[in-house]
Amino acid sequence: MISLANASLLLHGRDHHLPTKRRSPFTVRSSSSLQEIDKSPTTAEDSKLRSELCASVPFPPIKAAKRVVLVRHGQSTWNEEGRIQGSSNFSVLTKKGEAQAETSRQMLIDDSFDICFSSPLIRSKRTAEIIWGTREDEIITDSDLREIDLYSFQGLLKHEGKAKFGPAFRQWQVDAANFNIDGHYPVRELWGRARNCWTKILAHESKSVLVVAHNAVNQALVATAIGLGAEYFRILLQSNCGVSVLDFIPRADGGSPLICLNRLNQTPGSPVATGSSAGRRTSRRIILVCQGSTQDSEATVSKLGDQQMNMLGVIQAQKTAELLLDLKVSTIISSPNNACAQTATIISQVQEAADCLGADCVPRYVEMKNIPDLDVAEIFQPSTKDTTDVSYLRPGWLNGLDDRVTSTLRELSGQAWHSLLTELSDESEEEKIVVAVAHPVAHIALIGHCLNLTEEWLGSFHLDAGSISVVDFPDGRTGRGIIRCINYTAHLGRWSIPITRSTVDDDSF
Numbered sequence: 001m002i003s004l005a006n007a008s009l010l011l012h013g014r015d016h017h018l019p020t021k022r023r024s025p026f027t028v029r030s031s032s033s034l035q036e037i038d039k040s041p042t043t044a045e046d047s048k049l050r051s052e053l054c055a056s057v058p059f060p061p062i063k064a065a066k067r068v069v070l071v072r073h074g075q076s077t078w079n080e081e082g083r084i085q086g087s088s089n090f091s092v093l094t095k096k097g098e099a100q101a102e103t104s105r106q107m108l109i110d111d112s113f114d115i116c117f118s119s120p121l122i123r124s125k126r127t128a129e130i131i132w133g134t135r136e137d138e139i140i141t142d143s144d145l146r147e148i149d150l151y152s153f154q155g156l157l158k159h160e161g162k163a164k165f166g167p168a169f170r171q172w173q174v175d176a177a178n179f180n181i182d183g184h185y186p187v188r189e190l191w192g193r194a195r196n197c198w199t200k201i202l203a204h205e206s207k208s209v210l211v212v213a214h215n216a217v218n219q220a221l222v223a224t225a226i227g228l229g230a231e232y233f234r235i236l237l238q239s240n241c242g243v244s245v246l247d248f249i250p251r252a253d254g255g256s257p258l259i260c261l262n263r264l265n266q267t268p269g270s271p272v273a274t275g276s277s278a279g280r281r282t283s284r285r286i287i288l289v290c291q292g293s294t295q296d297s298e299a300t301v302s303k304l305g306d307q308q309m310n311m312l313g314v315i316q317a318q319k320t321a322e323l324l325l326d327l328k329v330s331t332i333i334s335s336p337n338n339a340c341a342q343t344a345t346i347i348s349q350v351q352e353a354a355d356c357l358g359a360d361c362v363p364r365y366v367e368m369k370n371i372p373d374l375d376v377a378e379i380f381q382p383s384t385k386d387t388t389d390v391s392y393l394r395p396g397w398l399n400g401l402d403d404r405v406t407s408t409l410r411e412l413s414g415q416a417w418h419s420l421l422t423e424l425s426d427e428s429e430e431e432k433i434v435v436a437v438a439h440p441v442a443h444i445a446l447i448g449h450c451l452n453l454t455e456e457w458l459g460s461f462h463l464d465a466g467s468i469s470v471v472d473f474p475d476g477r478t479g480r481g482i483i484r485c486i487n488y489t490a491h492l493g494r495w496s497i498p499i500t501r502s503t504v505d506d507d508s509f
Contacts, residue, residue: 058256059248060202066248067262068201068209069108069499070218072238073119073127074100079240083157086150089121097123100241101130103268107243107490108499109133114206119145119213127241128212144197147214148190151182177230191230194220202248202257218244225259226460228451235451236483242267243499247395247462260396262462264486266499271470271485272327283431284424284473286481287324288443289347291339292316293465306377309339316466316492317343321350323468323491325359327433331367331423334437335374344368344437373416374438379408398444399459406455413445420446424477443469450481463487464497
């Protein structure tokens with residue numbers, strides 16, 4: 001392996017002056033800016049740190065499209081023990097962690113990566129070595145990819161941290177962005193490191209990049225890429241060997257690239273198998289299911305009308321129904337669109353046959369509802385020809401929509417999101433799982449509402465037909481939603497969407 005400091009192909013970022021204009025907490029105005037943390041600064045040092053979180057400088061321009069695949073290391077010995085690792089370097093992969101890394105290797109074996117960056121910590125470096133396999137290029141280690149620095153917390157079991165540090169440990173749990181220990185703000189420092197990593201990664205002349213690192217730093221990499229501040233820590237989950245994908249698309253004017261989160265936390269195991277998020281038990285969950293593929297083979301916005309699913313769409317719906325069979329779904333809410341209604345019906349039929357299929361000892365009853373606010377087809381019909389001819393399979397295509405379309409989409413999806421949250425508020429069931437079936441465009445807008453983002457963020461996410469995205473509510477429907485995964489397609493088997501694809505002579509992916 002070679003050190004990043006000695007890699008001549010990488011350039012160093014320049015110093016930038018950040019604007020310090022104060023904005024209302026959680027008010028998002030531009031997809032290139034970070035949100036402010038909801039707590040007033042009390043010292044000059046706090047004020048300076050906070051101003052650095054309020055805004056980010058643009059990313060350096062790129063000449064060609066670049067796809068970056070982030071992978072968290074496999075389970076480590078300290079993960080298994082419940083010990084706080086931080087940036088310490090004492091834990092190694094368990095047998096389960098080695099197996100997870102091997103599964104990720106198989107998942108990525110056909111992908112044409114140009115380069116691999118890795119954290120220098122043993123657990124991450126070993127995961128990178130397993131995934132990288134027999135590829136000839138050396139792995140580049142970068143200390144900025146190490147896990148979050150947790151100072152005096154490191155090495156403690158969680159109950160020891162609680163007993164020894166009391167209020168500080170509580171703040172780490174509930175207000176991590178403002179958590180201070182040993183004179184440091186670990187999450188804020190991490191966000192700065194992540195920005196520095198992106199400057200170096202984007203400067204490398206490669207089109208397909210593999211990055212193997214850790215839970216917190218991968219969260220920071222995803223968040224800073226799409227312009228989210230440190231208050232989003234623990235909102236975008238990163239499981240052991242979970243894979244996240246970001247697309248960087250060059251602008252014609254040579255400015256900062258368009259950035260799209262193509263996938264979040266595609267895991268070796270099922271994304272719905274456990275009832276916990278960020279280490280907390282959850283009994284309220286929304287699963288966003290994208291309708292199966294339709295008879296519109298070109299997948300253009302102008303043909304978002306009421307179409308039937310094709311055979312691939314039926315298979316995708318059946319695969320999704322099979323994945324959800326291990327869950328007891330309470331309610332399925334669907335767009336009235338034909339393809340959505342077909343998908344919802346297939347899921348319902350499999351759920352209600354759970355006893356016959358050996359997944360439950362008694363028959364299940366699933367309530368079915370239609371919500372017109374989930375039907376987005378009419379929004380796009382009066383739009384311009386340039387917009388309606390765009391394929392919604394292309395990452396970042398929503399960036400080209402005019403303000404009228406995005407405003408209407410956000411308004412309708414806001415009403416739909418409120419309806420989904422209302423479904424979760426039913427206290428008659430100890431566990432409540434709501435499945436929403438709609439077109440990918442509708443679900444992208446719902447993810448925006450979950451994250452409290454404006455329509456400027458629509459182009460920052462991508463969903464494929466047949467994919468699922470999972471949102472957990474460990475604090476109940478009134479608490480913040482935790483994004484467990486976005487655009488998960490591994491359940492589709494041979495019909496799943498590849499993590500990456502060849503970038504040879506294909507700058508647009």
